[in-house]
Structure formats: C-alpha cells, structure tokens
Amino acid sequence: MSLEDFRLLRDLVYEHAGLVYDESALMLFDRRLSERLEALGLANYQAYYKYLRFDAHNQAEMEEAVERLTTKETYFFRQEYQLRAFQAELLPRLEEVNARSRRLLVWSAGCSTGEEAYTLAALILESGRFEGWDVRVIGTDLSKHCVAHARRGVYQASSLRATSARDKSRYFLELDDGFHVAGQVKKLCQFGQMNLFDSGRGNLVGRVDAIFCRNVLIYFDVRSRKRVIDHLYQRLSPGGYLMLGHSESLLNLSTAFELVHLRDDLVYRKPLGAERSGGF
C-alpha cells in the first residue's frame, strides 16, 4: 500500500465512520485490508478505493473494512476501579433517582464482543438493588461480527483473565467450547450494531441512565469526538452518568456535563433538569 493509497482510504473511513488514523496506521491498513483485495479479486488498493466509492455494494464493503480496522480486544471486569465506583456509588444513586419508574437502562457504547456489557449486567445483579425492576444493558458496536459474538456470549479463558474465581463460578458456565455467560446475566443484555458517529442511530437506544464509552473516543478526531459526545449527551437522562476510559476526558470537547468526584473515580453527569445540550 502506497502512502497515496493509504491517504485515500483513510479519508474515506473518516468520512464514513469519523475514525481518525495518522500515517503510522499504514501498516495496519495494509495488514487488515489486503485480504479484501483478494476476496474481491481486485488488483490493487486504487481499485479497492474505487470499489468503496462507486460499487453498488460499497456500503457493505465499507462496513467490512471499518470492522477489520477497528476490532479490538477486551476482557471482563476491565478497569476494575471504575466498575467498583459504578457498583458501589452510582448504582445506589440510580436506584434512588429511578425508584418511581423502577427502570434502569445502561449503555455499553462500543461494546466490542460484549465483555463490558455482561460485566455491567453482572454488577447490577451483584448489587441486589434492582430485583423486580425493568433492567436492560444495551451493548452496541460498529462491527456486526462483534455484535454476533456478543449475542452468543461464549468466551475463551483469556477474556476472563481479570475475573475472580468467585465471579467465574457465579456468572459463567464452563463447557467444551468455552465459558458461557450465565442465563440470568444474558437475560439483561441486548446487543445491536451502531455507528456512534451516526446521530440518528443513537436514538434507537432510548433514554439511558448510564453510558460506558471506554477507549472508543481515541479512534475519533476532535470534531468527531464532539459529535459523538453530543449524541451521548442527548441519550442520557438528566442526572445520568457518562464513563470514559482512564486516558480519556471531555477536556476541550464539552462543558455540558458536570464532573462528579467519586471515591475511586471521576465520572461525568448530565445535569439534573438539563433537557438539551448546550455549550458544545
């Protein structure tokens, strides 16, 4: 892949999904997309670029390309300190706020293969606060393969490397083909394919009480991050929480959120009474 090819493809990916790559990603592009040239019988990356631009099946191929570029590895109970804060401090607050509706909706935005969504469901169950409530954990990802994997809920041991023996026995069933997420956890989770860059699709999740969008913003440039954060803000109920990755923040992106200091973490909250975003 020449630098020129890389730039053309990179800009196309940005246009489609808002994902940003600098020139150091040339090798990544070449490694992950070369199989597509073969599969489509194309001679070079210029032909692939034309295919993505003009072919009748370009949308499906664009999804395939983006999927190959973004698939990331994750595991259960990742960034444990943040999860502890969610369980110990945020869930009690949400229980109080939603006591009347008895509904709780949490969104794992950019859920990859579902480990985070299932982790959140397990923590909600573990808290013992929401019995008889309408609880849903929604996981969305750009990759349809990841979503299908998440739905299956079957994982290899490496995905459970940060899972305690107690949680393993409580929330998983070990079978020949791997660790199956337990029925009571699966029951709470729903998965779907969604591009966070795409505002219309965000509406499909409804109003949520908490959003986990960890290590996702790093794929976007500042303009796209602002757009994504705006969508997330609109999806949150007033008083709802936004959790980002440990190296991510809303600095220079949004002033619409309040910063909430928890014992173990800092999280963002949509102000109570806020109905429409401002200040982006």
Place this chain on the structure above:
Amino acid sequence: MNEDVEVGRALGSADPEERRRAVCRIAGLGPSARVPLLLSALGDNDWRVRKEAIGLTSALGPEPDLLTALAKVFEPGDNVGLRNAAVEALGAFGSGAVEALAPVLATLDADGKKLAVEALGRSGEAGALGLLAPLIDDADPNVRVAALEAVGAVGVSRADEARALLVARLEGAASLEKLAALEALVNIGARLPFEGVEGWLREPLLEHAALALAAQSGDPRAASPLVQALLRARGPEAVCALSDYVGASELARGAASSELERAGERAERLLLECLERRDGEVEAARAALSVVGALGIASGASPAVTWLSDPRCYPEADQALFLLGPRAVPALLGGAASLETETAAACLDLLGRLPVEAVTVEARRRLTSALGSPSPDVVRSALGALIRVGDADCMPALVELLADPQVVGSVEPALVAISQRHPARALSLVQLGAQGAAAHAAALVISALAPAGKLTGLDRAELTAFCMQLLRSTSPEQRRAALLGLGELGEAEALDAVRFALADEEQAVRVEAVRALGRLEAEDHGSVGVPALLEVVAEARDAVLLLASLRALGESSDPRALAVLGPLVRSTDARVAVAAVEALSRHSDPRRLSSLFDGLHHGEPEVVKASMLAIAAEPDPRVIVHLGACLDQSAWDVRRLAADLLGREASDASAALLRARLGVEQDPMVKEALSRALEATGQRRSRPPRRPQGEI
C-alpha cells in the same frame, strides 16, 4: 523425420499397444495427413486400435475430407473391420453422415449399401428418411431389411412419414422384412389399428412385434391376447407389452384389469413373479411394477417396496406404490420399519406423498417413531412426510429434534406446517421463559401463527414479555419471530425493545422491526412506533429499510406520516416514490390526494402508473381530469393504463376524453386499449338520447 511418417510407421508396428498409442498422436497432425492414417487405424485388425480410432474420429468432428473418405470406405473392398468401424464413426456424425452418404449411395454395391444404410440408421437423423425410402424397395433383400430397421431408428421425430413408408412395405413382404417393418413401427411408437395387427399375433416369428404393436394400439380388444401372452411367455416381452398397453389409455387399463381378473390368480402370480427375479435384466420387473401401479394390484405393493432400494427400478416402484395409494399403506408401513435405511426412507417419503386421507393413524405414528431413527436420511424422510401429513401428536418429538444440528433444517418447516394446521396445540409449546430447543420451538410457532393472526388464547402481556426476551436470542430467525409476534400483539410496552431491534446486525431482523413498529398501538389505538419510523425515513440510508418503513407508515394511517410521505412521492429514486405512493394510497387522510396527484407528474412511468392506480378508485371529481391528462403522456404504457382506468368510469366525461385521444393516438396497443375502454364505457351507461338533427 516428419511426425506423420513416424505415426505411420508406428501404426505399422507389430505391437497393437504401440499402434493404439500412435492413434492418439494422429490428432496432432495436419488435416491432410490425418485422414489416411485414421483410415488405416480404423481398419486395424486389433479392436482396441479400431476403438481408439473411432473415438478420435468423433473427437475431430465432421471434417469434409474425413467424411468423404469414410463414405468411400463403403465402396467394394474386403476389410470388414474398416467397414464396420466406418459405420460406427460415420453414424456418430449425425447430419454429417447423411450429407456424406447422399452422393455415393446409388453407386454402391449391395454390401456397401447395407453398411451405408446402417450408418444412416445410427445417425439418428430424420433427414435420412429421404435416402432410405427408395432402399426399402432395393433389389437386395439384406439392403431392404437394413433400410426398414434404419427407418425405425431415425423415424421417431417424423413418425407419420416413417409409418407410411413402413406400412406400405408390409403388404406381401417376406417374413423377415415384415418382421423388420413391424419392429420399426414399434420403435417409432406407431399406433396401428388393432384389427390390422391381430393377424400377425398368430405368426410365431412376428408375435413379439405384433404384441408390442397391439399394446401401442390401446384397443380394448388387445387386452385378451396380451394377458394370454403373459400366461404363456417366459421372456420379458409379454409383460413389457402389457406395461406399454396399460400406459396407453384409461380404456386399455380397464380392459387389462378385467382380462387379468378373468384369467384368475395364475396371471397375477406370473406378473408378481416378474418382481421376484433380481439377477440380470430388470426390464420385466420394471414393466411389472408399471402394471401393478396402473391397474392397482394391491398384492404387488409388498414386492414393490423391496424394489425401492434398487436404483434401477426405484422410479417404477415409487410410481407403482404412489398409484396404489391407500392400498399401499400396509406395505409401506412394513417397509418403513425395514432395517435397510434406503427402503425405510423411501417408504416414509411415500407415506408423506399419499393423499392426506389415505394416511392412517398408524401411519402417522410410524412417521413419528421414525424420528428416533439413528439414520439422518430416515429422519429427514419422516420429517418431509410430516410436513404434509403430520398431526399435533408428533410435536414433542419435533421439539426434541430441534437440538440436532444434522436435521434441524428439516425439523423447522415441519413444525411450522403442523403449527399452522393445529394452532391450539402449537400454542401449548409457547412456554414462557423457555430456553434452548423449547425457545426455538416457541419462535417457530410464533412465526407460523402470527401472520395469520392466530396468537390467541395466551396472556398477551406474558407473550409480549416472552417475545421481548426472545429478541435477545443469538438466532436471527428467533429474533425475527419475536418481532413478528410483537407486531401481531401490538403492545406499546414493546416499543423500546422493537426500536432497538432497528440496530440489529441482520437486515431481515431490522425489516421485521420496522413492520412491528408500524403495528404497535397505545391504549387509545394511536401508533406509538411512528416517530421511530419517521426517523428511519429521515435517515434514508438503507433502501430496504426505507421502503419497509414507508409501507409501515402507510398502514399506520398516522397523520404525522403524511408530511413525510408527500414529498417522497417526488423522490428521484423511483422505488422510493412508488413506495410512498403505495403508502399514501393506504392512508385514510383525504389530504393525501394532492400528493398522489403530484405523482402523476413524475418522470418515471412506474411512479405515474402507481399514482394512477392509487387515485383511480377515489370518488373525487378531479380524478377523471388527471387521468385524462395522462392520456397525453409520452410513455405508451402510461397512456394505455389511463385508457383502461377511464374505461372503468361510466361517465360522458371519460368517454369524451377517450374519444378525443383515439383521434390522435398512433400506438396500436394504446389505440386498442382506447377502443376497448370506449366500448366499456358504452356498455356500462345508457346512451344519452341523440340530439335531433339540426338542434344546436
């Protein structure tokens, strides 16, 4: 040394294998070098070399030089091997053989003519009849016999012509020629009057051919000699003739049946004995199976079952048992229990193809018990049969099989079909909270019953909750079934779950979500899914989803849909515009009409036609004016449809519009439609009284 010289030398080798290998090398030589070498090989004294040469000749194709050389072989000569090989090689060239032999035939001696005639017979070309006709009357008896045989071989496609040639030769011919002519008539499938054939039945030499012709006649009088022949004969000819006879007509079947009955048990026993011979030729067995099926001989069912596992006779055995219908059931039940899986599978399959009323309770029980067979083929056959004839009792066994990946693809359609026939029992499978195979079964039942509005008798709230749970399934089919159910139930509380299904990774699920959204209703019957559908339309990224949303919006009759659908009528994407028109046509708001009128000005004729069809039934007086304007559109199919639609109006205005257009229309198809429409308007209304002459 040149290759052709070398090949020539190799062809002269004493070693037949070397000569055979040399034949293979001829293909690589130039056309002029090839022909003499090929002829040399065709005349080789070793059959393997000749065979190789014949194969190569066919592969090289009908080259003119080669054809001429092969035809020349029939000139006087004493190489018998070469001449026989030439017959075979030329015959394979079809019309090429006819062309090559036409100029030389008259110049050949009797032996040469006979061989040329054989080559013509092998050509299979009806075009050879012209060359063969004079040879039927050749001075040489061998040529005459060969010519008659050749007419039988090539005359099928021009049977009348061939039959005339053959029948003309029968009168006064020698016995061998008569036999050749009769056999040729059999070969071309000629139906001679029985009275013409009857006499030859008494001539031992001609009897077999005469029997076959009697069978082909289909005459009821032929039944007796055919059954008598069965009683006498040892070879397969008699039963083959009887088989042809019962296939000739209903009348023949009736006559054969009576005659067999008259002949008593022995005739039936002899017929069934044909089904017992398993070694060697199975011609008699095939024929006997045809007779058993055609005449409904129940005692033949069990032997027929034994032939189901023999590929040589499977079609005839299957057909015989199928025709026996209910009378075959006991034998099929026995066969279904066979340890031979092919027989068991074929019997189960047949049970499923019998008329439903022929399938007994015991047969259904056997089909269900076959689901436990260790053979997937047997299980699949039983499942195929249950699709047609299965009752509710087999449902639990089917549910169990859903867990078997080898047969699950055959279980699903069976469960769906039976659910549709037995909805009440099927609904008992919808166990709320079910998982695994039970959830799978519930999904199938829902997808079978929801489209027909048969999800009744269960608690709607519980069923809604179950369907929402089913939406979390890993199987797209189950998620789709859940949405079908939710759409049918229409409960507003499913809105969030259904809307989120628009983010499903499978398009079929997303489309089903769109349909379901159009059907969710609040307690006041307002459409709660419309805002989500409007968002899909506004997003307009996925064409399939967009079109489905437009349809769903049309069905919703929600006033908010009008504002979206109206402008889409003008969409440059004809699919979208047509979908918007169709959706508007289902909408009940009278304001939709002005949007539909917009569609009449679309650049794409399909949109215009859809709009015309949508407004045609409207009572609005403007409709006729708009349809009349469509008579002037440039697309002929639009004008024709406008004529058809105006023809349905019974008004002076529509007749006037049609008449005016008829005066200027050039397209013959549209003109015809205009005339037809005018006629129709005249038929539907009483003519206005003619004005008295001179009155203004």
